[in-house]
Each structure stands twice: as C-alpha cells, then as structure tokens.
Amino acid sequence: MSPSKVILVVHPDSHMRSHLRHLLQDQGRTVLTDHSCSDLLSDPRGDTPAVILLDRSFLDQEGIDILSLFRRRWNDTEVVLLPAGLENPSTGRESMIQLLRHVDRLLSMKSTKDLLAASEGTG
DSSP: OOTTSEEEEEOSOHHHHHHHHHHHHTTTOEEEEESOHHHHHHOOOOOOEEEEEEETHHHHHHOTHHHHHHHHHOTTOEEEEEOTTTTOTTTHHHHHHHHHHHHHHHHHSOOHHHHHHHHHHHO
8 A cells, every 4th residue: 555646536526435535544545636527638637547446427428438528638547437326325324335445446456567677577
C-alpha cells in the first residue's frame, strides 16, 4: 500500500463524494474529487490517479466513450464503477467494505509497465 498513489472519486452527489473522500483519507489515502467527467477531463492538474472511482450514472449521461477518454489521458489508471446502492443503509455498508477491499487490491498491484520492466531485467 503506497500513500502516494492518488484515488480520484467522481460522483455527482457532494455528500457521497465527501463520504468516500473521508473514508479513504482515514485509511491514509490521497484522495481528489470531482463532480463530473467533463470537468475532470478539462482540469489541467497534473495528478495521475492510480484509481478512479466513477459513479455509474456517468456512463448513461456521457456515454461509454468516457472510459476511452480516461484511458487516453491516464493509460495506467484503473477505473472502478461504483456499485449501485452505496447510499442505501441496508446494503451500502457491505458494498462500501467490498469497494474498499477492491481499491486496496488495485493499489497494491504493480502497473503493467513495472511488471514488464521487471521481467525484462530477469530474462
């Protein structure tokens, strides 16, 4: 687990963005948030997120091509679609726990470039 890896939360609801940001920061993560994909893509900040947590509603609103745009801008960034029902008290807690475990696994993995470089060095 590397605290220098950035997690980007993109969600239209400010309360959910805040909740996810605080939850992840409490685990020592560096977290940025944005409220829309178009604003995120037009943002000139130089941070390259390791993981983008994306609300599913953006796929309907902005089209599936948004994932292609993310891939072009951040080639090694993993995009995780947030599960439906995170705000639901009866199912949200378990969904949130599973989400955090998934993010932990992604952040502990090495990038494809790192793996390829390591295998070239040993061959």
